[in-house]
Amino acid sequence: MSRPLTSHPPGEVPNNRMSSSRAEQAYVTYVVDLLQVIGPVRAKRMFGGYGLFLNGLMFALIKDGALYLKADTETQGHFLQRGLDAFTYIRQNKPCQLCYYQAPEETLDDPDEMFSWATKAYACAVEAASTCPKSAKPP
8 A cells, every 4th residue: 555755855755875965854754754654753963863662662763874673583584685784883992783674666656565574573663662671761
């Protein structure tokens, strides 16, 4: 089931990498609009990027103009088979990898693909929240 895109002209899809803050804000708006296929997604500025939330759970992030989706041990293979990178940052001069993987390019121009990948990412977030000890859950 296709849904209309509202954040860019027909036939134009933003690059998965952008450098300027204006371009990145446009990209975030575009991605959030596209993610509305799974529900009322909102973006929150975090750590120089954006966390993407649905029902209070972070299931995706945008950093340096790239969209990353939450994965677990069952779904990360789908990302790895496609050669998609995990989100990595530097902490105390060491690389730290999170369970978020770069979204496939086709998710950015096909609402059906976005729906499929984003619902799996959200399911991972729900599962992680249900297995997280109550004291470790965010307020």
